[in-house]
Amino acid sequence: MEVLSSRLIVRPRDRERSLRFYRDVLGLAIAREFPGGTVFFLGQGFLEICGLGGPGPSPDQVLWLQVRDVRTEFERLRDQGVTVLVEPTRQPWGLDEGWVADPDGLRIALVEIPADHPLRLDTREL
Template sequence: MRTHINAITLAVSDLDRSFRFYHEGLGLPSPGIIGTEYVGGDDTPGGSAAMFTLDNGLLLSLYGRTDLAKDADLPDGPVTGAAMSLGYFVDTREEVEEVLERARQAGGTVVRPPLERPWGIYAGYFADPDGHLWEAVFFLDGKRPS
């Protein structure tokens, strides 16, 4: 098995709202919502999704929660983001605060204001409109893990 992740797909309850949060609010580049011509049915998923290629090549994808459940052949359930968090590494302490404020202004929630942790980071958490948890992190020694 190769030791890298190529894409992370977040299940969202409202694709348009989530696209605006990530694209307009956080400034992630995207060609927009694609695949709208593939309309789902009772048992088949639709194809509408939004994709963001991040600087490190990782693809962040947004997909309707009902369509994701159908595609994976799982029961449809509520969107929840508390079972994991995504890390967003920045270059300064100030950027941690800027990311959290930008997320708040875009419709997200600051879950925990930034603070310095004894293990060498300055970090805070925000949640997107569906509750997906993100941690904005600055490494106090300036060295990101490789």
């Protein structure tokens, strides 16, 4: 399979409330709008908010967002009243991770990759 593009589709209980959260609170840029839906840029992917959802997301569904400075983002989001689930901490796998929730309870992992983490090191021999 050759994948040309991808996106996560979220069906919120209140579309306008979720649009305000992703656009105004998280500050995601809009890639495309269409009747009944909005697509946001997510780095190398997309997030689509459309339709109407049921009582809430599964706890197995998670949005993972890599950010430059996780602690700064947490301060900003906390100041805007975002629900903080877990404060940022260094995980055993070496990433700095914290968790927040969107208005419907979708868990969002905010992750910073430290400068000395293997994901940021050039392991090629010179």
